[in-house]
Amino acid sequence: MGLMNPMLRVGYPASISADLLRDFPEGIELIPLSDKMDHDVEIDVWIPDPYSTKALRTWAHLRGVKLVLSLMAGTEWIPATVGPHVTISNARGAHNISTAEWTVAAILTMLKYFPLYLEIQRSGVWKRRFEANAYYKKITGSTREEYPPVMQEELTGKTVLLVGHGEIGKEIERMLKPFHVDVLRVARTARTQPEVHAVSELDNLLPRAHVVVLILPSTPESKGLIGAAQLALMRQGALLVNSARGPIVDTGALVEALKAGRIRAALDVTDPEPLPEGHPLWSCPNLLLTEHVAGSTPQFTPRALHTAAEELRRYMKGEPLKNVVQAAL
């Protein structure tokens, strides 16, 4: 049957609505794959389920895969699963806007004290607004008597340290532009235009920042990059934002720093993940925590499938792929 059918066989998660695949090139056979399938299937190109546990169940039944088109930016689990003889390409960029928006939203929410105001809203007592002034003094360490009382902070004019300056880091910087922040940048290697410092400079830069954004890939070198020593170098009341990967931060050290009122944090990712019930992070003060949702907007799947369709078009024409994360041996 393979001989009778010259069409490229492309397997995709059955959970994705077929009408989102309109964009795909002609001359292919689209095969919906369930993670509950019980028979083997021969395909050429595999679009794995965005949830790796489901994708792994499907993988057990796939034969003949030559190309993996991941819908996610993070493809950590794929090479060890499919082996070195398969090309892997990712949907780089599909998360950029949503993750950058989450990051800017988290920064503003924390500087505007919205978690506290939501608590006041639940209590239904207007005059509790003055708790915002007490919070301001406590978290920033300000001893100045201000009149009228300060009820929230401004982002405008603050110093933001971007740890990581890839596509999402640049997108965050673009969204911060109207706030005239001083941007400091750190990446694996130093660069110029704009100035990006080497990660070896991190400890020197941390004390200057009001906001520290982690937006670097998960690698052996980035694991534990922010430990107790780095948290101690942050300014009193500075905000740590992690929209990258949980293991970049030493969770135990972070819990201590939050409980001590030393810093604030906003996390979309944690270590461990999922965060188990009863974990001390859940109840830390000065924290906004979301459950790894920054990339999950209505625009994500269409964008990622558009990138996959483009990659597939190149593959069929024999052109080089754009987002290769592993070339087949």
Place this chain on the structure above:
Amino acid sequence: MGLMNPMLRVGYPASISADLLRDFPEGIELIPLSDKMDHDVEIDVWIPDPYSTKALRTWAHLRGVKLVLSLMAGTEWIPATVGPHVTISNARGAHNISTAEWTVAAILTMLKYFPLYLEIQRSGVWKRRFEANAYYKKITGSTREEYPPVMQEELTGKTVLLVGHGEIGKEIERMLKPFHVDVLRVARTARTQPEVHAVSELDNLLPRAHVVVLILPSTPESKGLIGAAQLALMRQGALLVNSARGPIVDTGALVEALKAGRIRAALDVTDPEPLPEGHPLWSCPNLLLTEHVAGSTPQFTPRALHTAAEELRRYMKGEPLKNVVQAAL
């Protein structure tokens, strides 16, 4: 004694730290005024307490005031108090950045479902994150099955209707620029470059907007501008943001629309204000409520005093003032 002292006498709220007045011109006598003062004082220029109730107590003891330099943008109470023979100038602009930031922060917070995630955080149950997907479907009315599940929305690409296009409205538009939103504008009178529609067009524009921002002055015409009919014209799940004045919205109609899950709202101002305990707004769903705090950042008083100092300098030189809201008869 007045004859022996030719210096201009400038009264200011005693609660403001004197070192913030460094900027003030030489040749004046600065007189701190308490709202608990029990004797009359002769001054030329009055900087009222930002809280009008305190300012009114002080006013009862003031004699000879020729110029009022308000630190606030809103000066509604002043003309009737001081009468027509006094010039009134305001600190236009001192709230612009903070109020625009609050507005953008509120929009992002609501589109990212942070109030829901904070509730999930309090419960400490990771898998409750899927409630965000249920919320998305319910509030937007989406019947599409999306995979992976939608967990929050994007601001990028949405349509934002600015009702009011003064200094703060323009500032909000500037901060929204990186999100490539479609901006629609309404003001009292139509203008071009950029296109601003007359307020008579409001009902035609409301159905097009995902976000409706109220940032117009409180006037007899703006009272009740957003009533039941206007709320009914908004899209399912659209977000109403009020960072202007409470009476612009019909509170009863808003409570109904929120309870029915028809729209979302973020309010820094309410009618009545302060919102009494037990008022139905406190417990409305789909609502972020802060207690008239958008202008109260650490930068506010220094900025407002800087504007007042500039105005005072002009007054002393006999130059025209910049922010006159009432010229003395």
